[in-house]
Amino acid sequence: MSKKINRTGFKFTPYEAKEKSPFEMLFEIFKELITHTSGDFDEAIEWLKMLDKEYKLTTDAYTIDDFIEDLKNKGYLKETITPDGNSKSSITAKTERAIRKNALNQIFGKLKKSGVGNHKTKITGLGDEHTGDYRNFEFGDSLDRLSVTESLKNAQINHGLGSFKLTEQDLVVEDTHHKSQMSTVLMIDISHSMILYGEDRITPAKKVAMALAELITTRYPKDTLDILVFGNDAWPIKVKDLPYLQVGPYHTNTVAGLNLAMDILRRKRNTNKHIFMITDGKPSCLQMPDGTYYKNSNGLDKFIVEKCYNMAAHARKLHIPITTFMIAQDPYLQSFVEKFTESNRGKAFYTGLEGLGEMIFHDYENNRKKRIR
Known part of the structure; x- marks a missing residue:
């Protein structure tokens, strides 16, 4: 479908879901297998080959060997030398992070990140997280918590639009919560x-x-x-x-x-x-x-x-x-x-x-x- 321009000037195009690349598709399966095999790369690859044989996961254009090479190039796999002089493949810290993120998405997939994620106490006043709410100024409140705009609005309401009088009763502060x-x-x-x-x-x-x-x-x-x-x-x-x-x-x-x-x-x-x-x-x-x-x-x-x-x-x-x-x-x-x-x-x-x-x-x-x- 071609792009269309509506009367507001905004451009709208049909949504097209991004298709996963062969690497991305295999990597999703690999993260599951490496978790089940407790980090044993060789065993995970053996399982992946068995799944490939049964479900035709790869093609001639992209094989399991190509996938392993991409794991190395992308920093998910490293080669180490064992005490007997042989080379052994193992996952990297980058892979460990990917596995944790994958677990988070699976288990807490509906969760959306918001802010810095600190929860609140019901203690108000000299906190450190703004709530967007206001309350009357009280003795002991820090002056840097004063909302000048809201206080002036109060003054206009209380003393008339043309008045520049500002009293303690007009002052409001932005409410805050303590993070814990x-x-x-x-x-x-x-x-x-x-x-x-x-x-x-x-x-x-x-x-x-x-x-x-x-x-x-x-x-x-x-x-x-x-x-x-x-x-x-x-x-x-x-x-x-x-x-x-x-x-x-x-x-x-x-x-x-x-x-x-x-x-x-x-x-x-x-x-x-x-x-x-x-x-x-x-x-x-x-x-x-x-x-x-x-x-x-x-x-x-x-x-x-x-x-x-x-x-x-x-x-x-x-x-x-x-x-x-x-x-x-x-x-x-x-x-x-x-x-x-x-x-x-x-x-x-x-x-x-x-x-x-x-x-x-x-x-x-x-x-x-x-x-x-």
């Missing part, structure tokens, strides 16, 4: 049950973590996010480590994870703190004072779960709410989570894998609004 920082710790269960029964639960958990990390760094830049994993023990990981996360032959030491999470948050200076815990199994492990491990995978061990309840209550005393996402729907596990949540006065969701990310974002937003506004 929030510190979050995300706990990810990497016990063996995350891949039991032929069900991949660790990949969606990783996606949620990557999406949350990307969300906070882009929309809430003043917030902090720490990530830890827990199995028999608990240890912190970096955001860049998330694509490579794998489960291990571990039991579930929930107490160790909570201990580390609270230790991290204890060092944060701001008062708004939160723990998210993603798990699919019951607590089944504790480290004893002598360094040995007490493990019991049969049912809910009273000794272990009581320690968990105590940790939840301790977090409540420190004003740290815990939101638990139980990726299981067994009644006896729900019973444990309910009591755990009651001890902390936090929140709990019982869910399958679908919708997990949306719930995490929803509660992240709600928690900020409840505790900060």
